[in-house]
Amino acid sequence: MQKITRDQLITKAVELLSNGTVSAVLGWQKGEFDYDITPAVFTTEEEIKNNFVYNDFCGANFSKYLVAKTKKLEGKILVFLKPCDTYSFNQLLTEHRFDREKVYAVAIGCEGMADVVKLKNKVDGIISIDYKDDAMYVDTLYDGTVKVDYADVLAERCINCKSKKCVAYDELMGEDGEVIDSARFDEVARLEAMTPDERFAFWQNELSRCIRCNACRDACPACTCEKCVFDNPNSGVENKAPANSFEEQMFHIIRAYHVAGRCTDCGECSRVCPQNIPLHLLNRKFIKDINECYGEYQAGAEVGSRAPLVDYTEGDLEPGEVFERGDNNA
Amino acid sequence: MQRIGVFVCWCGSNIAGTVDVKAVAEALKAEPGVVYSTDYQYMCSQAGQNLIIDAVKEHNLTGLVICSCSPRMHEATFRKTAAAAGLNPYMVEIANIREQCSWVHKEMPVGTEKAIILGKAAVAKVNLNTPLTPGESPVTKRALVIGGGIAGIQTALDIADAGFPVDIVETKPTIGGKMAQLDKTFPTLDCAACILTPKMVDVAQHEKIRIFSYSEVTDVKGFVGNFDVTIKKKARFVDETKCTGCGDCVDKCPMKKNPNEFNMGMDNRSAIYIPFAQAVPKVATIDAGACTMLKKGKCGLCSKVCGAGAIDYTQKDEFIEEKYGAIVVATGFNPISMDKFDEYAYNQSKDVITSLEFERLTNAAGPTQGKLLRPSDGKHPHKIVFVQCVGSRCAACAEKGKEYCSKICCMYTAKHAMLTRDKYPDTEVYVFYIDVRTPGKNFDEFYRRAVEEYGVNYIKGMVGKIVPEGDVLKVQASDLISNKQLHIDADLVVLAAAIEPDKSARPLATMLTASMDTNDFFTEAHPKLRPVESPTAGVFLSGACQGPKDIPETVSQAGAAASKVIGLLCKDKLTGNPCIASANEMMCNGCSSCERVCPYGAITYSDKEFRMPDRTTQIRRVASVNPAVCQGCGACTVACPSGAMDLRGFANNQIMAEVDAICK
Numbered sequence: 001m002q003k004i005t006r007d008q009l010i011t012k013a014v015e016l017l018s019n020g021t022v023s024a025v026l027g028w029q030k031g032e033f034d035y036d037i038t039p040a041v042f043t044t045e046e047e048i049k050n051n052f053v054y055n056d057f058c059g060a061n062f063s064k065y066l067v068a069k070t071k072k073l074e075g076k077i078l079v080f081l082k083p084c085d086t087y088s089f090n091q092l093l094t095e096h097r098f099d100r101e102k103v104y105a106v107a108i109g110c111e112g113m114a115d116v117v118k119l120k121n122k123v124d125g126i127i128s129i130d131y132k133d134d135a136m137y138v139d140t141l142y143d144g145t146v147k148v149d150y151a152d153v154l155a156e157r158c159i160n161c162k163s164k165k166c167v168a169y170d171e172l173m174g175e176d177g178e179v180i181d182s183a184r185f186d187e188v189a190r191l192e193a194m195t196p197d198e199r200f201a202f203w204q205n206e207l208s209r210c211i212r213c214n215a216c217r218d219a220c221p222a223c224t225c226e227k228c229v230f231d232n233p234n235s236g237v238e239n240k241a242p243a244n245s246f247e248e249q250m251f252h253i254i255r256a257y258h259v260a261g262r263c264t265d266c267g268e269c270s271r272v273c274p275q276n277i278p279l280h281l282l283n284r285k286f287i288k289d290i291n292e293c294y295g296e297y298q299a300g301a302e303v304g305s306r307a308p309l310v311d312y313t314e315g316d317l318e319p320g321e322v323f324e325r326g327d328n329n330a
Numbered sequence: 331m332q333r334i335g336v337f338v339c340w341c342g343s344n345i346a347g348t349v350d351v352k353a354v355a356e357a358l359k360a361e362p363g364v365v366y367s368t369d370y371q372y373m374c375s376q377a378g379q380n381l382i383i384d385a386v387k388e389h390n391l392t393g394l395v396i397c398s399c400s401p402r403m404h405e406a407t408f409r410k411t412a413a414a415a416g417l418n419p420y421m422v423e424i425a426n427i428r429e430q431c432s433w434v435h436k437e438m439p440v441g442t443e444k445a446i447i448l449g450k451a452a453v454a455k456v457n458l459n460t461p462l463t464p465g466e467s468p469v470t471k472r473a474l475v476i477g478g479g480i481a482g483i484q485t486a487l488d489i490a491d492a493g494f495p496v497d498i499v500e501t502k503p504t505i506g507g508k509m510a511q512l513d514k515t516f517p518t519l520d521c522a523a524c525i526l527t528p529k530m531v532d533v534a535q536h537e538k539i540r541i542f543s544y545s546e547v548t549d550v551k552g553f554v555g556n557f558d559v560t561i562k563k564k565a566r567f568v569d570e571t572k573c574t575g576c577g578d579c580v581d582k583c584p585m586k587k588n589p590n591e592f593n594m595g596m597d598n599r600s601a602i603y604i605p606f607a608q609a610v611p612k613v614a615t616i617d618a619g620a621c622t623m624l625k626k627g628k629c630g631l632c633s634k635v636c637g638a639g640a641i642d643y644t645q646k647d648e649f650i651e652e653k654y655g656a657i658v659v660a661t662g663f664n665p666i667s668m669d670k671f672d673e674y675a676y677n678q679s680k681d682v683i684t685s686l687e688f689e690r691l692t693n694a695a696g697p698t699q700g701k702l703l704r705p706s707d708g709k710h711p712h713k714i715v716f717v718q719c720v721g722s723r724c725a726a727c728a729e730k731g732k733e734y735c736s737k738i739c740c741m742y743t744a745k746h747a748m749l750t751r752d753k754y755p756d757t758e759v760y761v762f763y764i765d766v767r768t769p770g771k772n773f774d775e776f777y778r779r780a781v782e783e784y785g786v787n788y789i790k791g792m793v794g795k796i797v798p799e800g801d802v803l804k805v806q807a808s809d810l811i812s813n814k815q816l817h818i819d820a821d822l823v824v825l826a827a828a829i830e831p832d833k834s835a836r837p838l839a840t841m842l843t844a845s846m847d848t849n850d851f852f853t854e855a856h857p858k859l860r861p862v863e864s865p866t867a868g869v870f871l872s873g874a875c876q877g878p879k880d881i882p883e884t885v886s887q888a889g890a891a892a893s894k895v896i897g898l899l900c901k902d903k904l905t906g907n908p909c910i911a912s913a914n915e916m917m918c919n920g921c922s923s924c925e926r927v928c929p930y931g932a933i934t935y936s937d938k939e940f941r942m943p944d945r946t947t948q949i950r951r952v953a954s955v956n957p958a959v960c961q962g963c964g965a966c967t968v969a970c971p972s973g974a975m976d977l978r979g980f981a982n983n984q985i986m987a988e989v990d991a992i993c994k
Binding site (some may be wrong): 047071094095096097224225226227228230232234235236258259262306310312314 | 461837838856917918919921922923926927935948950951969971972973974983985986
């Protein structure tokens with residue numbers, strides 16, 4: 001259950017829209033179902049009052065939307081950012097991907113978002129959801145109203161939340177939190193402890209389910225290239241029918257390399273994956289390695305920071321040491 | 331479609347001994363685009379090159395693949411051949427089937443298979459090659475010499491005499507380096523100061539030379555002909571333009587108990603000091619760590635006695651930015667630390683000293699005014715043991731010493747032994763050695779004189795242990811020739827410590843992107859044919875930073891480095907490398923990744939207007955590469971997330987084609 005309510009956000013949005021601070025509002029609206037919430041741009045008070053929603057399924061990271069939206073818009077756009085979204089926001093500013101002047105950012109405290117898949121695994125035939133203080137009450141086709149604890153459907157990325165601190169905003173709603181010493185690398189460590197064969201089998205199993213829908217890339221706030229290498233026929237890795245079961249793995253490995261050092265670990269890739277592939281683990285492996293090789297680094301913690309992979313200091317690891325690390329991990 | 335000719339070189343038996351060159355030529359005939367393929371004994375010879383030119387004309391070739399030695403060896407040769415045949419020189423690719431193939435394989439089938447694969451990769455690349463035209467860049471006609479020892483001094487003088495301005499950057503308060511600390515020089519025994527200090531004065535008086543003493547290079551940007559260098563002039567708290575070097579401040583300074591670096595810490599100097607009488611520049615320097623005025627704000631005596639008003643306690647480090655066309659590295663050497671050699675009791679007894687300390691003990695300007703006295707009690711030593719190869723040729727003890735021969739120790743030890751016997755005939759002198767190495771003009775004669783005329787006891791064998799006992803040093807050693815254990819009660823032991831490159835060399839190499847070997851000596855562009863050039867264009871090597879050297883060798887190398895610099899600075903323009911990066915603006919995200927990794931500062935960003943397909947105009951931030959500054963290192967192409975940045979001549983699709991050809 002979120003402490004910030006829909007009504008509070010609507011009031012803020014309407015206020016900023018009517019006093020002319022912003023000319024559009026980036027928010028959430030209901031999709032086909034109660035749990036399937038879709039990002040939307042609102043430009044009138046009426047639209048906002050009728051369609052704006054905010055609940056535990058509003059997990060989408062809006063930062064990336066600013067790249068396209070700020071280009072076309074006259075005036076400013078209001079964006080609501082959860083703590084993890086603020087990191088992506090900063091990272092995109094570091095990469096000069098949108099004009100900060102065209103954005104009015106309102107950071108909102110977050111209690112952790114729910115995972116649709118976890119909910120669907122618990123209850124069938126969801127009609128509507130009532131968010132009460134103690135739990136969700138899910139109205140279903142078959143079993144009447146089912147009570148579901150928030151903790152039981154909390155998304156993985158929120159269980160292992162790295163930070164409740166809002167690192168960028170014009171205005172803060174609710175309380176700012178702290179950076180959390182989370183257990184987010186435990187699963188990566190478990191994979192590292194495997195033999196190469198076991199690890200290969202693990203990823204083969206996961207990645208073989210990929211249908212190459214590109215949702216991970218499309219949702220990823222680090223993937224904002226004017227032309228993605230996977231859409232570029234000259235890149236040599238453009239989208240094509242896979243010749244064998246390994247090609248899709250190459251897609252994910254290439255993508256992980258492309259966002260290495262820039263990924264803020266927002267977890268959107270895994271959230272949007274229709275095949276439930278734990279893609280965030282690839283990125284976390286890179287983050288863990290970067291932390292261990294070059295010292296703790298959090299992409300997006302501040303604007304303009306130089307990521308270790310595109311920076312050089314005399315204390316940097318020698319290539320041979322990196323190679324040995326790889327050897328020891330093999 | 332290209333019409334590619336493949337030329338497989340035998341390199342005598344260098345390649346043909348391990349690679350079936352005919353099979354390689356035959357196999358590559360079948361590759362796409364290849365219309366002609368042949369082999370020849372020496373492709374780089376005049377006859378071989380003519381063969382290529384004739385083939386280009388006869389078969390209308392548009393691209394060449396030369397399967398031969400490393401491109402570092404003959405790429406330039408074959409590019410000229412291509413130009414002579416009317417082709418663009420960048421339509422040539424070298425498949426390195428010597429260094430990376432025949433020399434590392436023993437079996438003919440293995441070598442042949444790999445040579446074919448390397449050839450295929452080169453063919454795949456040539457298929458995508460496009461003609462390239464190099465640009466030109468101007469040359470800044472000024473040289474930088476880093477290090478003010480004899481190497482740097484000689485290089486600077488030679489360059490300046492040719493009419494080009496030179497700056498010397500020296501970390502110490504004075505130039506002169508190690509040679510200034512020496513007493514006599516082998517094999518002629520002339521006094522080091524007598525031959526060095528006139529050169530130091532020449533440097534000081536030369537109108538084309540500027541000396542930045544007590545200074546360091548902190549940043550190097552740019553490239554051959556156009557280096558941008560930042561020099562930090564450390565605060566010496568004395569105005570160089572006012573100080574006359576009179577020394578009044580040195581006499582009056584109350585803080586006199588600071589180890590004197592110039593005398594290897596064997597006596598003391600004051601907090602404000604001039605290293606030695608002939609220092610250049612002869613300007614005092616305040617040791618900030620020792621001066622009470624700087625530490626506690628009390629004293630100020632030097633300021634009161636200074637007639638010139640040169641003392642300035644508020645002086646700050648100053649950063650100077652200057653442009654240079656060429657950089658000469660002359661950072662020199664140091665003796666290694668004796669801390670790890672417990673067996674020689676260096677840290678236990680004051681009477682165990684290094685050879686450089688011995689130089690100071692026998693030098694008239696040294697701590698004993700040139701009288702050979704024991705550091706412990708000031709008595710005259712009657713029995714001296716010299717130990718050679720302390721830390722040199724030390725393969726088994728790599729954590730303590732160095733694997734290489736330090737080269738100069740045999741000769742200076744012979745000098746020390748001879749001079750001791752000459753001045754103090756009542757002194758018994760022993761020299762323990764592994765081998766005595768005296769290759770050099772008049773070197774062996776010199777050593778023979780020490781043995782035969784001066785009666786120095788040369789003993790083949792190493793000292794095992796030295797134990798200080800009372801006022802003698804108990805030396806246990808073995809005499810390998812008579813197969814005996816020796817016990818000598820010595821009054822003084824002199825250790826010929828190995829020499830190593832100065833510690834400043836490694837960070838400097840990083841700044842210059844110049845390569846080093848595992849011992850931190852700078853690597854030459856070619857060990858035999860380009861010994862004074864670094865592989866990094868515009869960076870030259872002088873003296874012991876490149877390897878152990880004695881003075882005559884250092885001076886000749888210094889002159890050689892100077893002549894290379896003069897050759898470079900004589901040119902008005904340099905032909906650039908056309909293999910440089912360029913950004914595809916339509917794909918550029920404007921993320922600045924490339925700008926951040928570019929070591930040359932060649933990339934800038936600007937907002938540009940773009941017409942979009944829907945007839946709107948969009949302003950986007952995009953990268954552009956300055957072709958005069960880009961050196962084609964390719965760092966940007968791998969940093970670019972979208973692949974907008976590409977390197978001409980090494981385009982992403984060319985590299986991928988090579989990889990595909992290898993993996994096929």
